[in-house]
Amino acid sequence: MDSEEAETLFSLVKEKYGDKITEEELDEVKKAVERIVETSMELRKVELGNWDEPFSVFKPYRRDDV
């Protein structure tokens, strides 16, 4: 896990939502942010090609397009 990244992201969360969370809860939030970074690291290890698109296709909308 990249602890620097986790620390930075946690600081952002704390900055934005600190007033809504108690000190005790902040410890839990920090652990959760660390888990998120850990999970992201797993994803980042897999190499993809430039042409590998997200598996969701945007379709322009028209009301009469059934």
Place this chain on the structure above:
Amino acid sequence: MNPVYTPLRKLSESIKNREVSPVELAETFLERLEEHGPTLNAVVTLTKERAIKQAKRAEEEIKKGKVKGPLHGIPWGGKDLLATAGIPTTWGATPFKDRVFDYDATVVRKLEDAGAVLLAKLAMIELAGGMGYRQPNASFTGPCATPWSQGHWSGGSSSGSGAAVGAGLVPFAIGSETWGSILSPANNCGVSGLRPTYGRVSRHGAMALSWTLDKLGPLCQTADCCGIVLEAVAGHDPKDRTTSKRPYRYALKRDGLRVAVPKGVTDGVAEPVSRNFDEAMRAVERFAEVEEIEFPEFPYEAVTRTILNAEAASAFDEFTERGLARGLTAPECRYGPYSRTAVLAKDYLKALRLRERMARIAEDVMEQYDAVAAPSRGTTVPEIDKEFRNVTPGTTRDIMGALGNGAGLPAISVPSGFDGEGLPTGIQFMGRAYGENGVLSVAVEYQSRTKWHMMHPDRFTP
């Protein structure tokens, strides 16, 4: 006839043969919901007025010979994240406990069109577990018990849907699954629960937790009942662009069934669960060709978890910004949403890009099989008053759940026996995309050779 615990096919025959009327059925099950619902914490709202109206209408239609199908006059209950016009839809959460929509979810409307009778809105984990609950007491209606033990958990997040079917309070229920929320209560309550392919059933009018992971599906007495209900609720819906235009007809395959078992699928699984799974597979081997398979190494859980975290953060953005999480029941849910705002856009997109690779892996490995079998859960049913581990996504390796939900694959959980404490265990059969009939064929054949689905808790058996 006694309608309690009677499978849908037989119940429907009894209605057609005038052995029992829709109004009698509605009254019988409403009484049971009133008597036993509070004991289990399984019910949020009884929809009595609507039920009697629907039952009377069904009775009139059937008297005139206008039988709509196998669900005509049959009572049901819906997870309380399905919008119902004029009736509260609480999402299991205190901040929404008085909220009333003015329309019906598509699945509610489809069941009404099929002549089914809505009796109750059923309990659920607050916001379908989307805030990261770690204990059964995570709903404003209290922790929901499995009908098999007042001291053990029903599973979730479709808690009331599992418990009400398991206690014979409704003939069938609709639940939802983002990751485990149908299979877990089916397992813990000893009932059959079907998670359909993503897009098979319209999500219009259902609470969104994760747009690309959420599925609605039935919990019933048997796998056969699940097939009957799925046929009634499946289909394209212009109000949900993700619904498939592939038609669905419930049809069983009798011969040539093929079942795969992932290598090491019982590694680390609790002994009673593992033992019952092995015994269940011996029954499966008598009617299906069984082979071992291996899923290649891949970050299945990281992909699905990242998608879930990012989409849940967005779906509940306003809720989070307004600090409404403070009103939730489980302490961990009150701060759960904040960490998820730390998922980076590039990581969410990476997960979506990897999802296609994951879906292709699933198809490559599973194409030749009607179902892949595994224990429904790795643990025995947890106690109701303790924080649990290893039952929610992210706390244990759950490749079947991550792959199945991430790739949008159908799966059914059916009872496989009991542990030493008399609590149910389950086996799941997961299929390739749109392969519901394959998993149902295996599950129906399995249930024709086993008795577990016919066993019910003594205290609820009339």
